[in-house]
Amino acid sequence: MTILQPARQVSWLLCLSSLFPFVLGHAAIWHPSMYGFNVTDTTFPYDNRPVAPLYNMPFKQWWFHNHLDYPPHPSDTYQLEPGRPATLEIACNKQSTSYYASSGFGNHQGGDSPCPGSPPKQYHALNISDTKGCALAIAYKSDVRDIAPEDFAVFSINHTCVWHRFTEFQVPAKMPPCPLGGCHCAFFWIHSPDAGNEQMYMNGFKCTVANPVSVAQIAKPRVARRCGADPQNGKPHADPANCTNGAKQPLYWLQKERNNMFEGYYSPPYYNDLYNFKDGAQNDIFEDSNPANTKDNLVPRDGMTFGPVIGTEADAPEAQGRQQNTTPTAVSEFTNADVSPDPVIGVLLGLVIVAVVGLW
């Protein structure tokens, strides 16, 4: 399957807009911790509201929805509570959320509906069994300009997105503390192709981990692979051997730059079993929680020697010390130096390791 030719796409758009005389209902998370909380359709030369879908864009335009210059107030950081659900509002527009007062419109909330007054097809699902899931990811970096797409690790999934306005995301109990200045999180969503044009959604927000009880490090996230049953594309059975286990990056798809997914327009990657994203908390993302996180995904860090790996990182004295130090008092010792090394250095060291192991 290839991407639609521009001419065909225009006719598609015309066809869709005649079916739906109203603006197609796209969706975003809404919270004061988000980047672009007050961005309207006139803030940018184009409609760059948080709900506007991302398609065929250069990196700067899709990354954080091009809202880096519209940060939240520092006091509005979202507090993730380990082991408890984070409930976020997802809606087609701000006036349908608790934050309608700053929308410039009236109060158009409609219970748990993300898009009051619209049929579900307007938020890209024919019915609840046609929802494809959405994700929250976290980067342990307080400087938003320092985050690369490869830094985000998906930590929570909800398979029935976008269906409920109030969507619960379970937060893994082992989420480690954020560096001074907090972390950054982002919401991601890709919907089914049977309900409108394909695109990707991303909204960034400022987050931190409140009352952490663990200092388990999140492993370096890897690119997810297609491995679930996919009857629509001629694969009736799942292929677990093809799955990426452990920490995974979000799905960056259909943009001009920095994609990590190269699926065709009608076979989108999803935040569900198709890419081994289980519903709920992603409890296998920590270095010590999944063999896949250490075996073929060495992230060099202080005190680690290079050479043939015997056992897993969890066997190392350093990791054992870390596991014992899981009382909240250890948390204050956490510093910026504990965040993963620069990805470029990581890649270079990775290549060196591959070369050395190859020679050996």
Ligand SMILES: *[C@@H]1O[C@H](CO)[C@@H](O)[C@H](O)[C@H]1NC(C)=O
């Ligand atoms: C958004 O707009 C509201 C209402 O004007 C204002 O109180 C709030 O400070 C704004 N938030 C940001 C992040 O600009």
Ligand SMILES: *[C@@H]1O[C@H](CO)[C@@H](O)[C@H](O)[C@H]1NC(C)=O
């Ligand atoms: C949901 O939509 C799918 C796709 O059109 C359809 O096959 C299925 O029967 C529908 N399920 C319900 C419960 O309506």
Ligand SMILES: *[C@@H]1O[C@H](CO)[C@@H](O)[C@H](O)[C@H]1NC(C)=O
């Ligand atoms: C997904 O969100 C819905 C609506 O809030 C909630 O009922 C459901 O439990 C959530 N799923 C998970 C796995 O947390």
Ligand SMILES: *[C@@H]1O[C@H](CO)[C@@H](O)[C@H](O)[C@H]1NC(C)=O
């Ligand atoms: C394995 O995953 C890759 C990457 O997502 C995908 O292109 C390929 O089709 C998958 N193979 C099987 C047999 O599922």
